[in-house]
Amino acid sequence: MSDHILRITRAADNEHDAEYEIVCPYKHPGAPCTVWWECEDCKELPTNPRNELQNQLDRDGVSQVHDLPHQMIGDMICQQGDTCIVLTGHTDYDFDPDDLPAGDHPVVYETEEMCTYITLPKVRQS
Numbered sequence: 001m002s003d004h005i006l007r008i009t010r011a012a013d014n015e016h017d018a019e020y021e022i023v024c025p026y027k028h029p030g031a032p033c034t035v036w037w038e039c040e041d042c043k044e045l046p047t048n049p050r051n052e053l054q055n056q057l058d059r060d061g062v063s064q065v066h067d068l069p070h071q072m073i074g075d076m077i078c079q080q081g082d083t084c085i086v087l088t089g090h091t092d093y094d095f096d097p098d099d100l101p102a103g104d105h106p107v108v109y110e111t112e113e114m115c116t117y118i119t120l121p122k123v124r125q126s
């Protein structure tokens, strides 16, 4: 996914330290970068209904359960949150944002568990 923008601003052009923020272009929920949480309600279901629900989600993918989209992630029943995972989780950059010029830079992200890795899509300058 390379739709997110790393927005860099500097107080002055000659200043090295950048202020930066990630800009998410999507509206949540329903965006491809929406965070999914383990659903506390479904987690508390008795074993039988929970197994039935798991089977249904395994079979059908994303489904509405108690009015919210749910899906299986690993062996967890997860419900869709309403925020962007890039903005919510722990974020690591594999480059130094201070080295970039001010302005908007498209970035690529990858998520693993709740950690998001931000990389530049092009060959990065050192």
Ligand SMILES: [Zn+2]
Residues within 6 Å of the ligand: 039, 040, 041, 042, 043, 065, 066, 070, 079
């Ligand atoms: Zn649920």
Ligand SMILES: [Zn+2]
Residues within 6 Å of the ligand: 004, 024, 025, 026, 031, 033, 034, 084, 085, 086, 087
């Ligand atoms: Zn996003």
